[in-house]
Amino acid sequence: MQNGITLNQFLIDEQRRLGGTDSDLPALVNDIVVACKIISNGVSQGALAGVLGGLGTENVQGEAQKKLDVISNDVMIEAGKRGGYVASMASEEMDEILPATPQGKYLLLFDPLDGSSNIDVNISVGTIFSILRCPEGVANPATADFMQPGTKQVCAGYALYGPSTMFVITTGHGVNGFTLDRNIGEFVLTHPNMTIPEDTREFAINASNTRFWEAPVKRYIDECLAGKEGARKADFNMRWVASMVAEVHRILTRGGIFMYPIDSKTKEKGGRLRLMYEANPMSFIVEQAGGASSTGRQRILEVQPTGTHQRIAVILGSKNEVERVVSYHKEG
Ligand code: AHG
Numbered sequence: 001m002q003n004g005i006t007l008n009q010f011l012i013d014e015q016r017r018l019g020g021t022d023s024d025l026p027a028l029v030n031d032i033v034v035a036c037k038i039i040s041n042g043v044s045q046g047a048l049a050g051v052l053g054g055l056g057t058e059n060v061q062g063e064a065q066k067k068l069d070v071i072s073n074d075v076m077i078e079a080g081k082r083g084g085y086v087a088s089m090a091s092e093e094m095d096e097i098l099p100a101t102p103q104g105k106y107l108l109l110f111d112p113l114d115g116s117s118n119i120d121v122n123i124s125v126g127t128i129f130s131i132l133r134c135p136e137g138v139a140n141p142a143t144a145d146f147m148q149p150g151t152k153q154v155c156a157g158y159a160l161y162g163p164s165t166m167f168v169i170t171t172g173h174g175v176n177g178f179t180l181d182r183n184i185g186e187f188v189l190t191h192p193n194m195t196i197p198e199d200t201r202e203f204a205i206n207a208s209n210t211r212f213w214e215a216p217v218k219r220y221i222d223e224c225l226a227g228k229e230g231a232r233k234a235d236f237n238m239r240w241v242a243s244m245v246a247e248v249h250r251i252l253t254r255g256g257i258f259m260y261p262i263d264s265k266t267k268e269k270g271g272r273l274r275l276m277y278e279a280n281p282m283s284f285i286v287e288q289a290g291g292a293s294s295t296g297r298q299r300i301l302e303v304q305p306t307g308t309h310q311r312i313a314v315i316l317g318s319k320n321e322v323e324r325v326v327s328y329h330k331e332g
Pocket residue numbers: 063092111113114115116117206242243244245260
C-alpha cells in the first residue's frame with residue numbers, strides 16, 4: 001500500500017516552508033477541493049443521477065447552459081462562501097460578481113464546468129479556478145477590484161474529471177498533480193513537479209475554423225501539416241478534445257501546443273476563451289511548468305483585464321513551439 005501525501009497535507013507543508021501571508025490559502029483550497037469531489041461525483045453518476053442534458057437557459061455569454069454547468073456553479077459558490085476567506089466571486093455562469101464574506105482576503109474566479117459540450121457524450125470535463133488577493137483596505141470589492149493581471153494570481157488550478165479525477169495546482173512554486181483515491185476520499189500526490197517538454201510534435205486547434213484564421217496561425221499549422229516534406233522537416237500529430245482542461249492536462253503530461261487564436265469569427269469579441277477564469281489560471285500553470293502562454297502578441301499573464309467575462313486569444317504549451325508562433329506574429 002502506498003502512503004502518499006494528500007493535497008491538504010502538501011499545501012500546509014508548502015505554506016509552512018514558504019512562510020508569508022497566505023496561511024489561509026490551504027483552507028480555501030480545501031473548500032474548493034471538496035467542491036470538486038462533489039462535482040466529480042455528479043459527473044461520474046451521469047444519467048443515473050439525472051444530471052445530463054441542457055436547461056434551456058443561456059449564460060451571460062449567450063451559451064446554452066447544461067444542468068451540470070449550473071449544479072457545478074452552485075457547488076463552487078458554496079465552497080467560496082464556506083470558510084470566510086473569499087470577499088467576492090466571479091464565474092462563467094454568473095452575469096455579475098457575487099459578494100461572499102466582507103473583509104475576506106481573496107477573490108475567487110472559476111469556470112465551474114469546462115468543456116461542458118462534452119458532458120452528454122461522456123468525454124472529460126473539468127473545473128478551473130483562479131485566486132487573487134482582495135485589494136488592501138477593500139471590504140466589499142467591486143468588479144474593478146477583480147481587474148488584476150494574471151501575474152497577480154496567488155493560486156490557480158483545475159480538476160479534471162477523466163478516467164480518474166485529478167487536481168492540478170500551482171501557488172507559484174511549480175505545479176503538482178494529485179489523483180482522487182476514492183477509497184479514502186482524498187487527492188493523493190501522484191504527479192510531483194509537472195514539467196512541459198520544451199519541444200513537441202503535437203498540436204491542438206479546432207481546424208473547422210481554418211478559413212477564419214490570421215496568416216501567422218495559418219502558416220504555423222500549414223507547416224505542421226506539411227510534415228517531413230515541409231519546412232519543419234518533421235511529422236506532427238493532432239488532438240482536439242474540446243475541453244481546455246483535458247488539452248492542458250495532456251500538454252502537462254507529454255507536451256504539445258494548444259491554440260484558440262483570435263480569428264475573423266471571434267475578433268469582435270476578442271477571442272473565444274475567457275481571460276480571467278480560463279486563460280489566466282491555465283497560463284499560470286503552464287508557465288510554472290516551464291511552458292509559455294501568449295495571445296500571439298502579448299504574454300497572457302500581463303494582459304490588463306477590462307471585464308470579468310473578457311475573451312482572449314490563447315496559444316500555450318511547449319515553449320519553443322509557442323515562441324515560434326509568436327515569432328510568426330512578429331513577422332506579420
Ligand atoms: P466551456 O464549456 O466552459 O464553455 O468551455 C469550452 C471551451 C474550451 O474548454 C474548449 O477548448 C473550447 O471551448 C472548445 O471550443 P469548440 O466548441 O470551438 O471546439
